Amino acid sequence: MKNYELRSDTFTKPAEAMRKAIYNAEVGDDVYAEDPSVNRLQDLSSEITGKEASLYVPSGSMANLIALYILGGRGNEVLMHEQAHTIHHEVGGAAAIAGCMPISVPGDRGVMKRSLMEPMVKKDDYDIAHTTLIEIENTHNFAGGTCWKKDDLKEVRSFADDNSLKIHMDGARLFNAVTATGMSAAEISSYTDSVTFCLSKGLGAPMGSMLCGDKEYIARAKVIRKMLGGGMRQAGIAAAAGIYALENNIFRLKEDHDNCRKLAETLNSLSWASVDLDKVETNIVFAYTEPGKAASINEKMAERGIRAIATASNEIRFVTSLMISAQEIDQVCEILKDL
Numbered sequence: 001m002k003n004y005e006l007r008s009d010t011f012t013k014p015a016e017a018m019r020k021a022i023y024n025a026e027v028g029d030d031v032y033a034e035d036p037s038v039n040r041l042q043d044l045s046s047e048i049t050g051k052e053a054s055l056y057v058p059s060g061s062m063a064n065l066i067a068l069y070i071l072g073g074r075g076n077e078v079l080m081h082e083q084a085h086t087i088h089h090e091v092g093g094a095a096a097i098a099g100c101m102p103i104s105v106p107g108d109r110g111v112m113k114r115s116l117m118e119p120m121v122k123k124d125d126y127d128i129a130h131t132t133l134i135e136i137e138n139t140h141n142f143a144g145g146t147c148w149k150k151d152d153l154k155e156v157r158s159f160a161d162d163n164s165l166k167i168h169m170d171g172a173r174l175f176n177a178v179t180a181t182g183m184s185a186a187e188i189s190s191y192t193d194s195v196t197f198c199l200s201k202g203l204g205a206p207m208g209s210m211l212c213g214d215k216e217y218i219a220r221a222k223v224i225r226k227m228l229g230g231g232m233r234q235a236g237i238a239a240a241a242g243i244y245a246l247e248n249n250i251f252r253l254k255e256d257h258d259n260c261r262k263l264a265e266t267l268n269s270l271s272w273a274s275v276d277l278d279k280v281e282t283n284i285v286f287a288y289t290e291p292g293k294a295a296s297i298n299e300k301m302a303e304r305g306i307r308a309i310a311t312a313s314n315e316i317r318f319v320t321s322l323m324i325s326a327q328e329i330d331q332v333c334e335i336l337k338d339l
């Protein structure tokens with residue numbers, strides 16, 4: 001039976017050309033900053049995000065952790081959206097390792113508005129934790145792959161400046177936001193002090209994320225990466241895949257978005273599912289079922305090769321990526337109609 005991989009864009013596998021780039025990678029000891037491929041990937045990432053410097057780290061979770069460690073600080077509060085990946089899916093590292101208190105802020109489509117953050121900022125008292133940082137997620141995974149628009153970014157920046165707060169952006173899927181909004185990665189990142197993006201999701205590399213910011217911040221980040229056990233040696237083997245991903249796989253993300261929209265429309269036409277089509281902006285779609293039905297529907301889909309994730313008792317998440325072509329999405333839609 002054919003399998004249709006829609007669980008996550010983390011399931012993407014390196015294609016042949018990427019594997020060739022890996023095979024041919026020039027390497028050195030990256031802890032000594034002597035890996036030419038890592039150095040090139042870092043320079044390329046700084047260029048793309050418009051930041052002074054960048055650091056290659058093993059995962060998105062580690063990039064967020066380093067940002068929280070440095071910009072949040074032990075005992076301080078960090079504002080983030082109530083459905084933030086960092087709160088729910090990074091194993092409590094923010095608290096356990098960075099020592100921060102994540103404060104969850106409600107917000108439509110993963111966007112946090114000034115009016116809701118305002119009462120949560122704490123400053124200047126001896127018996128309260130102080131707020132130091134805002135973490136934004138763009139695109140926002142569990143809000144449905146939604147994007148921060150220019151006005152939202154402007155608002156959060158001016159709010160941060162008014163309150164002397166820094167901004168870290170969890171841009172695990174930054175290039176999906178670029179593709180959907182038409183803003184460049186540098187423009188989006190210009191509203192933030194620190195940004196991370198993943199190479200291992202829609203961009204198709206086997207591993208790795210970039211953390212970008214000013215020189216002083218990235219120099220400190222390199223120390224914290226080593227402390228966390230993330231100093232890698234001949235990492236150019238993996239960085240070469242990252243370079244390949246940035247040079248070749250950004251421009252094809254639109255295909256994933258088109259496939260996702262088609263899937264979302266089909267799901268919404270079925271009797272057992274509903275989708276908020278307005279929220280389908282990139283490569284993620286959440287379908288809602290009757291409460292208690294998501295797991296059994298998911299099993300039925302799996303019997304026909306469709307692999308998705310039941311994220312709640314009434315919710316199934318589908319993510320499109322280079323693992324699934326337009327033709328395969330048509331096949332998935334036919335199976336769904338027949339289910």
Ligand SMILES: Cc1ncc(COP(=O)(O)O)c(C=O)c1O
Pocket residue numbers: 010058059060061062085086137139140141170172173198200209
């Ligand atoms: C929004 C977001 N941030 C961070 C991460 C963490 O990335 P990693 O799995 O590389 O640790 C993910 C992973 O899916 C994510 O979706």
